[in-house]
Amino acid sequence: MSAIHSTAACVIQRGEHFLMVEEQRGGPASVFNQPAGHIEAGEGPIAAILREVQEETAWQVSLTGYLGLYVFHADGGQTFHSHGFTAEPLDKLDLALDPDIIAAHWLTLEQIRALDQQQRLRSPLVLQRIEDALSGCCYPLAVIRE
Template identity: 80%
Template sequence: MSNIHSTAACVIQRGERFLMVEEERGGPQSVFNQPAGHVEPGEGPVQAIVREVMEETAWEIRLSAYLGLYVFHTPEGKTFHSHGFMAEPLNQRDLALDPDIFATHWLTLEQIRALDQQSRLRSPLVLQRVEDALAGRCYPLAVIRE
């Protein structure tokens, strides 16, 4: 079994706030992340992130840019290749959320940084993706060929 996991995550911004999910991770406190998840067999990262955003937030989105490939190594020896995306929120549907998701939140950059200080972000990539999106460090979606 490979220790490399292909995932996708999406920075979704509305005004000065970012769509975040609060999820259970088996610890004493919940953690916060962008909508994100594994790229499933038969999918590419574009298909995966549109599906994951719908499952975790019930939001329909329009992808606007590719933030790039983030490589993250866990202390347990796993490696994640995480595709970062930016998107605009279009419409929230009335759907049940993934059972691991407690709630969705629209948070400011300051609130996300405060959660980082409290070690409440799922990984260091969460804040990095937001900062990259705000700095305009992104690429056209056409760089991904699915």
């Protein structure tokens, strides 16, 4: 039995656009995801997502809500518990992106859906989190006690 991977991801919206990261995952084409990553030892989900957003996009954000806990069973038997957040962008920082990230992009929902049709979203959770955020399905950050 493998360990459960605890991760955090963030839907960041500015007008009609969402901040997405493009990364190379070993396939022929790059894939797209929200800023996301593993929660490290000694870190809670809120601290983790603020760190991941900054490392992967060079944006400082203000968290606005908690989308909930998404449980995802990946091919190969891995299970992910992914904490979903919403945020608004504050400042673009002068930082280098994480080496695993090709680029950060502001994309429309239509562009993200087109990437989904091309099977270029990192997981089904990418579009699900955006749709949940757009539907207003959000909880106060206070439901997380770090």
